[in-house]
Amino acid sequence: MAGKPKKADTMNADLKKAGVYDGLQQKEVTAWMDLRNKAAHGNYADYDRDQVRRLISGVEAFMRKYPA
DSSP states (O other): OTTSOOOHHHHHHHHHHTTSSOHHHHHHHHHHHHHHHHHHTTOGGGSOHHHHHHHHHHHHHHHHHSOO
């Protein structure tokens, strides 16, 4: 698998397994990915503006807590 990019779900599971973050954070990241996929596939009725605001706020907080 060397050289191939990992899927987001795989990376999320790997980070949890490595102890970078806990299961609660893993579930939150999974929820963010679900909302992103709904938006990318045009399923706009499956989420609302408040969920998008929480997604953005959550991702910003995540980046501050786990800087690259």
